[in-house]
Amino acid sequence: MTATAADPVAVVGAGAVGSTLAAGLAEAGHPVVVCGGTPLDAITLTDHRGTHRYPVRWAERPGDLPQVRWVLLATKIHQTPSVLSWLSALAGPDSHVIAAQNGVDHRDRLSPVVDGAVAPALVYINAERTAPGTVRARFTERELVLPDDEAGRAAASLFGDTWVRAEVVADFRTAAWRKLLTNATANPITALTGRRIEVLRESVVAELATGVLREAVAVGRAEGATLPDECVEQTLRWLQDLQPGSTSSMLQDRLAGRALEYEGLTGTIVRLADRHAVPVPANRALLALLSALEPGSGRSG
Missing domain, CATH: 3.40.50.720 (NAD(P)-binding Rossmann-like Domain)
Structure with a gap:
């Protein structure tokens, strides 16, 4: 068509x-x-x-x-x-x-x-x-x-x-995982800090983002995506180089008092990590903090 x-x-x-x-x-x-x-x-x-x-x-x-x-x-x-x-x-x-x-x-x-x-x-x-x-x-x-x-x-x-x-x-699986790397890094961190993308330029936040990305890359590889080691640095640099004032959908939703998309992003990484027995402590911590922003969400464990 x-x-x-x-x-x-x-x-x-x-x-x-x-x-x-x-x-x-x-x-x-x-x-x-x-x-x-x-x-x-x-x-x-x-x-x-x-x-x-x-x-x-x-x-x-x-x-x-x-x-x-x-x-x-x-x-x-x-x-x-x-x-x-x-x-x-x-x-x-x-x-x-x-x-x-x-x-x-x-x-x-x-x-x-x-x-x-x-x-x-x-x-x-x-x-x-x-x-x-x-x-x-x-x-x-x-x-x-x-x-x-x-x-x-x-x-x-x-x-x-x-x-x-x-x-x-041709390789949409890898493309989707590369996009998930950006979303599962920028969205949780901006939503939890209440700040726009520029927060990722600060050294201590960049260190956290690097850990989140390394874990997500390991899970993506287990799912069949082609993700070389350098895509961790490439993804973080891409986010840090976005135009000043750039935001994330999750930060917009938090500021507006709307439900957050964390289960579809960080939750997906944690769920698939459990399937493949890949350790993801940084992503698991982000998921716990995000779910705590929404009392009564029902998430446990």
Whole structure:
């Protein structure tokens, strides 16, 4: 399946990432429908080019829309169960669901509940939602990474006429683990300290981040990802070199009083470490501290 500029796109999860990608699609001429949440008639995006406003439609309930060819899922991992009714209503056998989520198990999570193809997508844009429908985007050297298979190539075609650079990679397992390295380092540390990415430049914090990364690399290798030793330093340096003021989704959620995505990030590393008997004391400590931020979360042991 190849996208055309007239194809409508249903966006499930109009947070920082969802709104940023939706703005890119709307700018290229795609009719964008935001599903649920706060009523929106436009998305305002600020980036290095300035501030631009893109009209969108809003659908209140799953029954308000027919099935569509393209569904962009951009919720946090732990929010996915709450939008299954949208996915069931929107995605038919000929649909493509682009899962712009964190983690390394997109298809394992979604394929059993989605009627259609699932294209996992790794988002590298540093997006910050400042109000409903209002986002600021800070760009890095890449924007969207997809698997080099039929579903991934189809999803890449959807962004072909946008400023979102969509690339496909053959070894998506490794790509997903490299992305998880950044997420499972920056998100917990910024959320726990209440500070933006610059905190990783401080020597004592960088030392902690290095330990977290070494453990995650060991787990990723056990899962079959190709992660050389140097990717620890490369990942930390990449995070330290992000634009000043860059934030993390988990820090944004903590400041807004929302539930945190730690189970899908640090929790995944700890769970898979237990499967392979890989010691991960630094990640286990972060997981305990993150769960303590949410009394009554039910985590124990």
